[in-house]
Every structure is written in structure tokens, then in C-alpha cells.
Amino acid sequence: xxxxxxxxxxxxxxxxxxxxxxxGVTTGRRILLIEIEAEGFSAWGECVAGExxxxxxxxxxxxxxxxxxxxxxxxxNQEISNGRDCPALFEQVRGHRMAKAALENAxxxxxxxxxxxxxxxxxxGTQTTIPCGVSIxxxxxxxxxxxKIETEVAAGYQRIKLKCKPGxxxxxxxxxxxxxxxILLSCDANSAYxxxxxxxxxAWDRFNLLMIEQPLWYDDFYFHANLQKRIxxxxxxxxxxxNGRDARAALELGSGKIINIKVGRVGGFTEAIAVHDVAQxxxxxxxxxxxxxxxxxxxxxxxxxxxxxxxxxGDVSASxxxxxxxxIEPEVTVSAKGEITVPTTPGRGFEVQRDRIEAxxxxxxxx
Numbered sequence: 001x002x003x004x005x006x007x008x009x010x011x012x013x014x015x016x017x018x019x020x021x022x023x024g025v026t027t028g029r030r031i032l033l034i035e036i037e038a039e040g041f042s043a044w045g046e047c048v049a050g051e052x053x054x055x056x057x058x059x060x061x062x063x064x065x066x067x068x069x070x071x072x073x074x075x076x077n078q079e080i081s082n083g084r085d086c087p088a089l090f091e092q093v094r095g096h097r098m099a100k101a102a103l104e105n106a107x108x109x110x111x112x113x114x115x116x117x118x119x120x121x122x123x124x125g126t127q128t129t130i131p132c133g134v135s136i137x138x139x140x141x142x143x144x145x146x147x148k149i150e151t152e153v154a155a156g157y158q159r160i161k162l163k164c165k166p167g168x169x170x171x172x173x174x175x176x177x178x179x180x181x182x183i184l185l186s187c188d189a190n191s192a193y194x195x196x197x198x199x200x201x202x203a204w205d206r207f208n209l210l211m212i213e214q215p216l217w218y219d220d221f222y223f224h225a226n227l228q229k230r231i232x233x234x235x236x237x238x239x240x241x242x243n244g245r246d247a248r249a250a251l252e253l254g255s256g257k258i259i260n261i262k263v264g265r266v267g268g269f270t271e272a273i274a275v276h277d278v279a280q281x282x283x284x285x286x287x288x289x290x291x292x293x294x295x296x297x298x299x300x301x302x303x304x305x306x307x308x309x310x311x312x313x314g315d316v317s318a319s320x321x322x323x324x325x326x327x328i329e330p331e332v333t334v335s336a337k338g339e340i341t342v343p344t345t346p347g348r349g350f351e352v353q354r355d356r357i358e359a360x361x362x363x364x365x366x367x
Contacts, residue, residue: 007035010363020138023054036106041113045106046297048264049098063099083108097267104268113347125306129339133159133313158338159184159313165192173207188213211236224255244274251282260289280309290315295328299348
């Protein structure tokens with residue numbers, strides 16, 4: 001198929017609720033959306049880069065620049081077979097994986113539309129429903145956190161993940177476990193700790209956590225392997241896994257026993273599938289992490305989560321947890337059992353609300 005046009009839009013969307021991690025508080029999102037046209041079809045991708053280079057070295061402004069000047073020109077007017085052709089086209093540009101993912105994922109979606117099949121099927125998905133967990137940010141008070149957990153447990157979410165940082169950890173875990181001794185509970189440190197905290201982290205074994213997500217440096221395998229040997233709780237690797245090679249190196253070192261796959265972090269569906277396959281080879285389960293996506297990115301996460309080794313509840317929760325009004329129809333909903341049904345219609349399975357997108361667009365460029 002020949003890529004005829006690439007449209008870039010920056011939209012500004014306020015979050016329904018503030019979301020706090022060890023990086024800081026987010027109250028709204030600037031988001032780069034990509035629309036690609038080919039053979040009469042139109043498909044969308046979402047760049048998950050944040051407003052600041054805190055989670056990764058990318059941010060929305062660098063993603064806009066690199067997409068406009070480097071990546072989109074390499075794709076425009078190209079004859080390509082499918083999304084797997086994109087990494088080779090983008091290879092000369094080092095890094096910028098979130099920008100690359102927005103373009104590549106739209107191409108995968110185009111291919112699904114052209115073939116008239118669901119995106120999940122094109123990716124190799126086999127699951128018809130996916131289990132859902134929820135990520136709860138750091139709250140103003142412990143009491144507010146308990147209220148949030150109460151709401152999400154009542155909504156049926158199968159796993160509760162707590163953002164943590166030094167000073168918001170031991171006492172919080174103890175309080176939550178006392179109230180809910182049997183829920184599937186995990187924590188996400190976003191690299192807020194160091195190896196000197198190993199003794200404290202080892203003490204978390206008593207809380208029976210499903211996993212501790214990326215406790216140490218964002219780019220580290222070696223010291224995570226050291227820490228994993230000292231604790232019983234499974235370490236989940238997130239920021240440090242950029243591709244299938246990283247996954248293989250980390251698992252051979254024993255750096256962790258679970259992997260969080262974020263499709264933007266690894267550069268697109270092609271590499272996300274590669275990480276999935278490596279983890280499956282090692283007998284290590286994966287799950288899909290969230291990046292405060294709109295419904296476009298959320299729909300792509302649903303499709304990815306249908307692959308067979310996504311065995312743990314992911315962060316693919318309902319639209320209403322993040323947005324007063326999403327940009328897709330219908331919005332993503334979660335059943336009382338804590339599950340999302342994988343769409344069976346061609347492409348992403350959700351219609352884009354163009355009027356809504358136009359209303360919140362603050363920057364536009366068409367190539």
C-alpha cells in the first residue's frame with residue numbers, strides 16, 4: 001500500500017482526576033495524534049510521550065519535530081506491505097521510539113482495515129477478553145487513597161497497583177493490606193529507589209505483592225538482578241526494556257520475573273511482539289502498561305493485550321477513569337468482572353470522534 005498523507009495534530013485534554021507519581025502531578029495532557037491515509041483508508045496512531053522528558057528522554061515537542069522532519073518523510077509516498085516494514089524505514093533515526101510507534105501503529109491499523117480484520121487478529125491475538133487492573137497515583141492523604149481503592153475494587157478491577165516513592169510506601173502498603181488482605185496488589189516505583197534501599201524493599205515481602213515495578217534506575221539491568229536475588233517478591237521491568245534484545249539480556253541476567261510492555265516505550269507493535277515472544281520463551285508473563293492514553297492508544301493497548309502471553313491484568317482501564325470525554329465511540333468500558341471485550345470489527349474497533357478532536361486541536365500539520 002502507498003502512504004498518501006500523514007496528518008499531525010496536537011490535542012490538549014484535561015484529566016478527569018490529577019495523577020501523581022514519583023515524577024510529579026499530571027492534571028492534563030498534550031498529545032500528538034497521527035492520522036495516515038492510504039488506499040482510501042484512514043488510520044490513527046498516538047504518541048505517548050509526555051510534556052516533559054521525565055519518564056523517558058522524549059516529550060511531545062521533540063516527538064512533533066522528529067516526526068515532521070525525519071520520520072514522516074521516510075514513510076510518505078512509500079510502498080509498504082505492512083507495519084513490520086516501518087522499523088527498517090526508521091532505522092537511521094536513533095531512539096525516538098514513542099514517535100516511531102505512533103506512525104508504525106497507524107500503519108498496522110491501516111493494514112487491518114485493508115484486510116477487513118480486527119487489529120488484534122493481525123497482531124496475533126488469541127484472547128477474546130482481557131483482564132484489567134488499575135493504577136492509582138499517589139494521593140493527597142492515605143484516607144483519600146483508601147477511598148480510591150474502595151471505588152476500584154467495587155468496580156471489579158482484578159489488580160490494584162499503587163504508585164509509590166520514599167515516604168509513601170511501607171505504611172501505605174500496611175494500611176492497604178490490613179483493609180484488603182486478599183486483593184491482587186502491586187506497586188510501581190518509577191525508579192524512585194536505589195540499591196541502598198534493598199533492605200527496606202526486602203521487607204515488602206511481607207505484603208504479598210504481585211510485583212514491584214522498576215524500583216531502581218530506569219536504564220538498569222545489573223542492579224535489578226542484584227536486588228531480585230535479595231527479595232522474594234517478583235521485580236517487574238518497565239522503563240529499561242526498550243526492545244526484544246533488552247528483554248533477553250534482562251531475563252538471562254535474572255533482573256526480573258515479569259515484564260510490562262508499553263507499545264510506545266518499545267517503538268511500536270513490531271518490537272512489542274518481539275518482547276512478548278522473548279518473555280514467552282523464558283516462561284515469564286507480560287502485561288500491558290498505560291501512559292494516560294486517549295481512546296486511540298487505549299484501543300491499541302487492548303489489541304496488543306490479546307496476545308497469548310499477556311497473562312496478568314494490565315493497566316488498560318476504562319476511559320472514564322482518565323477523561324470526562326474521550327475521543328472514541330464507544331468509550332472503553334470494563335465489565336463487573338474486571339474485563340474488556342476485545343473488538344471483533346475491522347481495525348481498532350472504536351470510531352474516532354473527529355468533531356471532538358477538531359475542538360481540542362491546538363496545532364496541526366499535514367504532509
